[in-house]
Amino acid sequence: MDQLLFAVSTIIVGVFGCVAYFYFSNILLDRIYPASGPNAGANINKSTAIRPWLFVLPALLVLTMYLVYPVVSTFFLSMRDTRGAFIGVDNYTWLAGDEKFRESLGNNLLWLVIVPAASTFFGLVAAGLTDRIKWGSIAQSLIFMPMAISFVGASVIWKFIYDYRGENQGEQIGLLNAIVEAMGGTAQTWITLPFWNNIFLMVILIWIQTGFAMVILSAALKGISEETIEAAYLDGATALQIFFKIKIPQIWGTIAVVWTTITVTVLKVFDIVFAMTNGQWGSQVLANLMYDWMFRGSPDFGRGSAIVMVIMLLVTPVMIWNISNAHKENR
Amino acid sequence: MEMAGTKSRLTWAVNLAVGFLVLLWIIPTFGLLVSSFRDRDAISTSGWWTALSASERNVIVRADAPDNAAPDGAGWVLSGSVFEGGSGNVTAFGIASRAPEAFAPGEVATHPKGHQITVEANGDYRIAYSEQPSGSRGQRLFVRAETPPGFTLDNYREVLFAEGMGKALLNTLTVTIPATIIPILVAAFAAYALAWMEMPGRALLIAGIVGLLVVPLQVAFIPLLKLHNNIGIGKGYIGIWLAHTGFGLPLAVFLLRNYMAGLPGEIIESARVDGASDFAIFRKIILPLSFPALASFAIFQFLWVWNDLLVAKVFLGTGEDQVVMTGRIVDLLGSRGGDWEILAASAFVSIAVPIAVFFSLQRYLVRGLLAGSVKGG
Numbered sequence: 001m002d003q004l005l006f007a008v009s010t011i012i013v014g015v016f017g018c019v020a021y022f023y024f025s026n027i028l029l030d031r032i033y034p035a036s037g038p039n040a041g042a043n044i045n046k047s048t049a050i051r052p053w054l055f056v057l058p059a060l061l062v063l064t065m066y067l068v069y070p071v072v073s074t075f076f077l078s079m080r081d082t083r084g085a086f087i088g089v090d091n092y093t094w095l096a097g098d099e100k101f102r103e104s105l106g107n108n109l110l111w112l113v114i115v116p117a118a119s120t121f122f123g124l125v126a127a128g129l130t131d132r133i134k135w136g137s138i139a140q141s142l143i144f145m146p147m148a149i150s151f152v153g154a155s156v157i158w159k160f161i162y163d164y165r166g167e168n169q170g171e172q173i174g175l176l177n178a179i180v181e182a183m184g185g186t187a188q189t190w191i192t193l194p195f196w197n198n199i200f201l202m203v204i205l206i207w208i209q210t211g212f213a214m215v216i217l218s219a220a221l222k223g224i225s226e227e228t229i230e231a232a233y234l235d236g237a238t239a240l241q242i243f244f245k246i247k248i249p250q251i252w253g254t255i256a257v258v259w260t261t262i263t264v265t266v267l268k269v270f271d272i273v274f275a276m277t278n279g280q281w282g283s284q285v286l287a288n289l290m291y292d293w294m295f296r297g298s299p300d301f302g303r304g305s306a307i308v309m310v311i312m313l314l315v316t317p318v319m320i321w322n323i324s325n326a327h328k329e330n331r
Numbered sequence: 332m333e334m335a336g337t338k339s340r341l342t343w344a345v346n347l348a349v350g351f352l353v354l355l356w357i358i359p360t361f362g363l364l365v366s367s368f369r370d371r372d373a374i375s376t377s378g379w380w381t382a383l384s385a386s387e388r389n390v391i392v393r394a395d396a397p398d399n400a401a402p403d404g405a406g407w408v409l410s411g412s413v414f415e416g417g418s419g420n421v422t423a424f425g426i427a428s429r430a431p432e433a434f435a436p437g438e439v440a441t442h443p444k445g446h447q448i449t450v451e452a453n454g455d456y457r458i459a460y461s462e463q464p465s466g467s468r469g470q471r472l473f474v475r476a477e478t479p480p481g482f483t484l485d486n487y488r489e490v491l492f493a494e495g496m497g498k499a500l501l502n503t504l505t506v507t508i509p510a511t512i513i514p515i516l517v518a519a520f521a522a523y524a525l526a527w528m529e530m531p532g533r534a535l536l537i538a539g540i541v542g543l544l545v546v547p548l549q550v551a552f553i554p555l556l557k558l559h560n561n562i563g564i565g566k567g568y569i570g571i572w573l574a575h576t577g578f579g580l581p582l583a584v585f586l587l588r589n590y591m592a593g594l595p596g597e598i599i600e601s602a603r604v605d606g607a608s609d610f611a612i613f614r615k616i617i618l619p620l621s622f623p624a625l626a627s628f629a630i631f632q633f634l635w636v637w638n639d640l641l642v643a644k645v646f647l648g649t650g651e652d653q654v655v656m657t658g659r660i661v662d663l664l665g666s667r668g669g670d671w672e673i674l675a676a677s678a679f680v681s682i683a684v685p686i687a688v689f690f691s692l693q694r695y696l697v698r699g700l701l702a703g704s705v706k707g708g
Binding site: 003004006007008010011014015018019022023026030048049051052053055056058059060062063065066067068069070071073074077122125126129130132133135136139141142143144145146147148149150151152153155156157158159160161170171172173174175178207210211212215216219239264267268270271274275278287290291294301304305308311312315318319322323326327 | 341342345346348349350352353356357358359360362363366374375376377378379380501502504505508509512513516517518520521523524525528529530533534536537538540541542543544545546547548549550551552553554555558568569572573574576577578580581584608609610613634637638639640641644645652657660661664665671674675677678681682685686688689690693697700701
């Protein structure tokens with residue numbers, strides 16, 4: 001209980017601290033440059049120039065310390081060895097030759113292609129179908145629900161699906177193997193099956209992300225102007241034709257946004273792999289490899305940092321695309 | 332004109348397809364829910380789907396030793412139950428392995444040695460001997476029994492009180508509450524300034540925040556761990572609160588700024604003309620109007636922090652007083668992968684809270700998602 005008290009008092013201190021900062025810094029500013037007296041005009045100009053910075057200062061400080069500084073720092077760390085000596089790009093050349101790194105990069109690229117594609121596809125199908133029926137919103141919230149579940153929780157859930165019992169261990173308790181056996185196939189240890197285990201891990205993330213894609217695409221579909229649909233309908237287009245030739249072309253922008261958002265999630269995927277295989281059996285990914293190098297028996301922060309920089313590099317195109325989009329919006 | 336027949340057939344197909352999709356999506360979670368209420372043996376010997384209906388199985392039990400037979404009228408009788416404390420429904424029984432289902436419940440089976448055996452539907456058996464029997468090995472009874480689906484709350488009891496998950500739940504709460512509330516306030520002020528106050532470099536700041544949205548968290552681990560050690564925070568709650576605040580801020584500022592920028596400018600202008608200070612405008616106009624956006628972000632951040640494993644593993648210690656639920660479940664997965672009942676109940680405890688939040692506040696979550704990704708980012 002002491003601990004919760006600690007948490008609650010932190011909230012109070014934090015919240016009051018914030019409010020006090022904003023309140024008193026504003027008052028202080030008004031005292032220094034009073035909006036009356038001989039220099040009222042000049043004072044008002046000065047205080048209007050300074051005040052916004054008072055408002056953004058705490059956020060800027062935290063962002064700088066917790067995101068900007070680490071990017072720079074990690075970059076420099078990636079060029080040091082375990083003792084902190086500068087070794088240039090050695091960590092990167094080592095990475096290029098490391099078997100595990102190549103495996104991780106390959107797997108990450110595979111994740112990068114399959115997960116966003118499948119999630120967007122299923123999301124689109126779900127959005128298109130649920131829009132047409134009465135209980136659509138209930139169906140949507142059930143498909144959307146996995147979004148609320150942690151990757152760890154999802155891993156446990158799917159363990160009950162992928163579980164394998166050997167020949168003498170009684171009946172299958174994993175749903176997938178039970179189905180496979182019921183259809184006359186042979187049960188498999190899905191999680192250790194080289195290459196294919198990657199796909200089975202991806203299924204978990206697709207299961208989670210489809211709801212996200214569906215919600216956003218569904219909103220976009222609703223935003224399409226009725227006129228174009230009606231016109232196509234009157235020209236005799238079928239429901240499928242309307243969906244693929246009229247609706248989809250109008251929401252390309254949203255599809256791209258969904259795709260890239262899931263891409264970023266995929267690049268950082270860690271929990272699922274960590275919980276299901278911990279990178280064994282050829283299922284390693286970059287984020288888990290980095291964690292490995294950071295916390296193994298003899299940590300190598302240099303190599304860990306180099307792996308992070310690779311992830312950072314892969315995210316950069318999305319970052320640039322996002323910034324240019326936001327810039328267009330705000331113009 | 333479209334024909335009525337094809338239209339209704341199409342509607343049928345759509346309904347069916349959606350039903351299938353929904354089923355596919357909820358079955359995994361449903362399986363976990365069912366499993367979490369089954370006892371250890373049941374989980375590890377049969378699939379969770381078998382728990383939904385009464386299961387029939389063949390069991391072999393040994394009746395009481397003939398030495399214990401009691402005199403009864405002219406003969407001697409042994410009685411007891413084949414379920415030994417449990418319950419069930421006998422559909423057939425037998426007395427030899429060659430014909431394990433030879434008799435219906437209530438029928439009398441005569442053993443080659445002369446004694447007569449009956450098993451009732453409720454599992455009670457009665458063996459009648461004409462002379463006093465002897466021996467310590469009881470008669471073998473082959474029973475085909477239907478056992479009703481058995482569910483138990485024991486797993487939850489054990490998980491919450493014996494396995495330390497209760498403590499982990501408390502730890503998760505300790506991490507989550509401040510890490511959800513503190514960034515909101517910091518972000519709200521910044522968002523207001525970026526939306527409604529004139530400042531040089533505003534566009535640049537906004538672009539920077541959009542860029543930070545996608546920075547992989549992994550970047551922060553090594554430098555911040557070093558920093559925390561240097562300034563004496565080390566691994567602990569203060570460190571993780573700060574870290575989550577930092578990681579949540581880009582989305583918070585982005586969402587709130589987008590929302591605030593969409594508020595009607597006339598209200599703010601007229602308040603300014605009336606002489607209200609920016610602080611007053613923020614407190615009296617902007618904050619109340621921005622409630623939906625604040626709620627969206629709060630839900631995001633709550634779900635994210637509650638479900639997080641990685642940040643907790645990096646910034647918290649490994650002691651009992653700091654391990655969060657996700658961390659403990661991962662430990663269970665690794666070290667005690669066979670304890671399915673513990674695993675299932677633990678996982679369900681940890682996902683119950685976010686699911687409850689999700690279903691009660693879904694509206695805000697959806698709104699936040701739309702604001703966060705359709706617009707700009």
